Amino acid sequence: MKTLVLVEHDNSSVKDATLAVVTAASKLGEVHLLVAGSGCAAVADEAAKIAGVDKVHLADDAAYANQLAENVAPLAAGLMADHDAFLAPATTSGKNIAPRVAALLDVMQISDILSVEGDKTFTRPIYAGNAIATVESSDAKLVITVRGTAFDKAATEGGSGTVEAVSGPGDAGTSEFVSAEIAKSERPELTSAKIIVSGGRALKDAATFEEVITPLADKLGAGIGASRAAVDAGYVPNDYQVGQTGKIVAPEVYIAIGISGAIQHLAGMKDSKTIIAINKDEDAPIFQVADIGLVGDLYKVVPELLGKL
Amino acid sequence: MKILVPVKRVIDYNVKPRVKADGTGVDLANVKMSMNPFDEIAVEEAIRLKEAGKAEEIIAVSVGPAKAQETLRTALAMGADRAILVETDEEVEPLAVAKILKAIAADENPGLILLGKQSISDDSNQTGQMLAALMERPQGTFANTVEIDGDSVVVKREIDGGLETVKLALPAIVTTDLRLNEPRYASLPNIMKAKKKPLDSKTPADFGVDIAPRLTTTNVSEPPVRQAGEKVEDVDALVAKLKALGVA
Numbered sequence: 001m002k003t004l005v006l007v008e009h010d011n012s013s014v015k016d017a018t019l020a021v022v023t024a025a026s027k028l029g030e031v032h033l034l035v036a037g038s039g040c041a042a043v044a045d046e047a048a049k050i051a052g053v054d055k056v057h058l059a060d061d062a063a064y065a066n067q068l069a070e071n072v073a074p075l076a077a078g079l080m081a082d083h084d085a086f087l088a089p090a091t092t093s094g095k096n097i098a099p100r101v102a103a104l105l106d107v108m109q110i111s112d113i114l115s116v117e118g119d120k121t122f123t124r125p126i127y128a129g130n131a132i133a134t135v136e137s138s139d140a141k142l143v144i145t146v147r148g149t150a151f152d153k154a155a156t157e158g159g160s161g162t163v164e165a166v167s168g169p170g171d172a173g174t175s176e177f178v179s180a181e182i183a184k185s186e187r188p189e190l191t192s193a194k195i196i197v198s199g200g201r202a203l204k205d206a207a208t209f210e211e212v213i214t215p216l217a218d219k220l221g222a223g224i225g226a227s228r229a230a231v232d233a234g235y236v237p238n239d240y241q242v243g244q245t246g247k248i249v250a251p252e253v254y255i256a257i258g259i260s261g262a263i264q265h266l267a268g269m270k271d272s273k274t275i276i277a278i279n280k281d282e283d284a285p286i287f288q289v290a291d292i293g294l295v296g297d298l299y300k301v302v303p304e305l306l307g308k309l
Numbered sequence: 310m311k312i313l314v315p316v317k318r319v320i321d322y323n324v325k326p327r328v329k330a331d332g333t334g335v336d337l338a339n340v341k342m343s344m345n346p347f348d349e350i351a352v353e354e355a356i357r358l359k360e361a362g363k364a365e366e367i368i369a370v371s372v373g374p375a376k377a378q379e380t381l382r383t384a385l386a387m388g389a390d391r392a393i394l395v396e397t398d399e400e401v402e403p404l405a406v407a408k409i410l411k412a413i414a415a416d417e418n419p420g421l422i423l424l425g426k427q428s429i430s431d432d433s434n435q436t437g438q439m440l441a442a443l444m445e446r447p448q449g450t451f452a453n454t455v456e457i458d459g460d461s462v463v464v465k466r467e468i469d470g471g472l473e474t475v476k477l478a479l480p481a482i483v484t485t486d487l488r489l490n491e492p493r494y495a496s497l498p499n500i501m502k503a504k505k506k507p508l509d510s511k512t513p514a515d516f517g518v519d520i521a522p523r524l525t526t527t528n529v530s531e532p533p534v535r536q537a538g539e540k541v542e543d544v545d546a547l548v549a550k551l552k553a554l555g556v557a
């Protein structure tokens with residue numbers, strides 16, 4: 001089987017999310033990558049070195065600069081004439097593009113796979129991860145998004161893929177990129193952080209969240225996450241949200257502070273290696289999944305913890 | 310402009326789903342069902358656009374069993390003008406739902422189609438994007454704000470690194486994220502009024518769409534259960550644990 005993996009990048013380097021997808025693709029067959037962007041030759045060269053990659057298709061065109069799905073999907077669908085499976089990371093970018101590719105190919109996409117069970121058989125979470133479905137496709141081609149935490153990352157070195165220029169239909173002329181507000185941070189990205197400190201509604205407001213959560217995260221070199229309630233209330237930006245409809249994370253250590261543990265939140269973090277919960281309510285559902293729980297007022301516990309670390 | 314709002318009947322978000330012992334699926338018998346939460350946000354956004362004079366008519370559509378009428382009545386009670394039920398007892402996959410919606414859009418010519426980003430049952434996150442591809446129209450997924458600007462719509466999207474703004478030519482497809490708005494509750498008088506609003510019944514065959522599934526679910530199982538660990542007495546004990554884990 002020949003696979004085509006959508007490389008996530010910012011026109012200058014390959015994003016980490018791509019690496020787990022390469023691992024999933026290599027379980028199916030030969031791994032080809034698609035780098036669609038503008039002025040992104042360096043990305044293709046970097047991608048060609050990923051272990052296990054056979055070929056990189058480089059589509060360098062202003063129309064692909066911002067990964068607009070209207071433009072990238074027809075390009076990918078065209079290349080699928082020579083490939084059997086299209087795989088993208090289950091990131092906001094992959095989730096935006098892949099279903100569009102699937103529809104163009106008249107294929108039913110398999111979203112957010114957790115494992116490859118056979119050539120056409122995969123497992124995936126449904127109902128916020130409260131059930132795991134094994135699904136088998138009867139389509140001639142496969143379109144798949146891959147959950148990053150479920151597969152090891154392919155090594156960034158060791159591959160010797162060839163780079164081949166390709167072109168597609170270019171600008172569909174229906175959509176336009178206007179602007180992006182991307183928060184720059186020195187902090188580890190949530191999806192690759194080894195430790196995450198996460199805060200919930202109990203943090204009261206943006207200033208309190210910053211005052212209580214940030215120093216602890218700094219001390220531990222951790223990424224910062226949040227519950228939906230904390231995001232909705234404006235304590236932190238939207239991309240901090242962990243959960244069924246936010247980011248899926250699986251760090252070594254996840255510290256939930258003032259988070260009750262609703263199923264939608266658990267869906268995003270329950271595969272963390274060690275879960276630590278600090279909550280004043282001893283019956284909070286978060287304690288049912290926590291390896292280590294401390295019942296107490298976070299406003300006393302967290303400063304004390306900080307002092308003793 | 311007309312706005313089309315597809316709404317799905319799903320298990321209520323407060324219910325913890327139980328996997329059937331025989332591995333065939335999730336037990337939905339006697340379980341509270343509601344409108345998919347993201348679709349409530351879509352209905353709300355459509356109503357706000359109408360209230361702002363940007364749209365004239367809101368049509369809610371659901372593909373599902375006869376009971377999905379209840380979901381449509383909820384949309385009507387919130388403020389949709391009329392509804393279409395595409396009735397079937399089969400599970401309809403996103404690709405087939407998108408094909409049915411495309412056929413309805415061809416009849417109704419909506420300027421905007423507002424869907425949820427994801428149904429909380431199958432967690433597919435596909436239907437809107439597929440519909441946009443089939444219609445060869447632009448898409449604004451995971452919308453945080455939606456503004457109609459002449460013959461385009463400007464959508465601010467929630468993406469992994471933050472926010473992104475795109476401008477789409479109408480007709481366009483938009484899928485809602487959690488922060489787009491807070492849906493209203495239907496008032497009792499509006500619930501009564503909704504009973505009299507038109508609700509058309511159709512079948513997938515009326516649109517010539519083959520809904521035969523492409524994916525076969527061979528098994529549904531419980532995820533590995535996490536055992537609750539231990540509670541520690543105080544911060545000192547927690548520090549000791551963190552040290553043992555090598556994080557402090």
Ligand SMILES: Cc1cc2nc3c(=O)[nH]c(=O)nc-3n(C[C@H](O)[C@H](O)[C@H](O)COP(=O)(O)OP(=O)(O)OC[C@H]3O[C@@H](n4cnc5c(N)ncnc54)[C@H](O)[C@@H]3O)c2cc1C
Pocket residue numbers: 199200201202226227228229230241242243244245246247257258259260261262263264265268278279280281284296297298299322346347429
């Ligand atoms: C469609 C849909 C999608 C959703 N997606 C997500 C998602 O992706 N991610 C997500 O997180 N949620 C999601 N939710 C929301 C989810 O259902 C919960 O509402 C949310 O997770 C609750 O956030 P919380 O735990 O911060 O707040 P709460 O449930 O209010 O919990 C606050 C906790 O803080 C504790 N507390 C209060 N004060 C203190 C103190 N001084 N010290 C210590 N503890 C204290 C309380 O005991 C309580 O347990 C979704 C909901 C819907 C309907």
Ligand SMILES: Nc1ncnc2c1ncn2[C@@H]1O[C@H](COP(=O)(O)O)[C@@H](O)[C@H]1O
Pocket residue numbers: 315316317318345347348351370371372373401403406423424425426427428429431432433434435436437
């Ligand atoms: N059977 C259905 N009937 C009406 N709308 C649907 C149906 N299935 C999906 N949708 C719409 O598509 C969105 C995304 O669903 P999904 O792709 O299944 O995650 C939902 O939020 C609905 O707006």
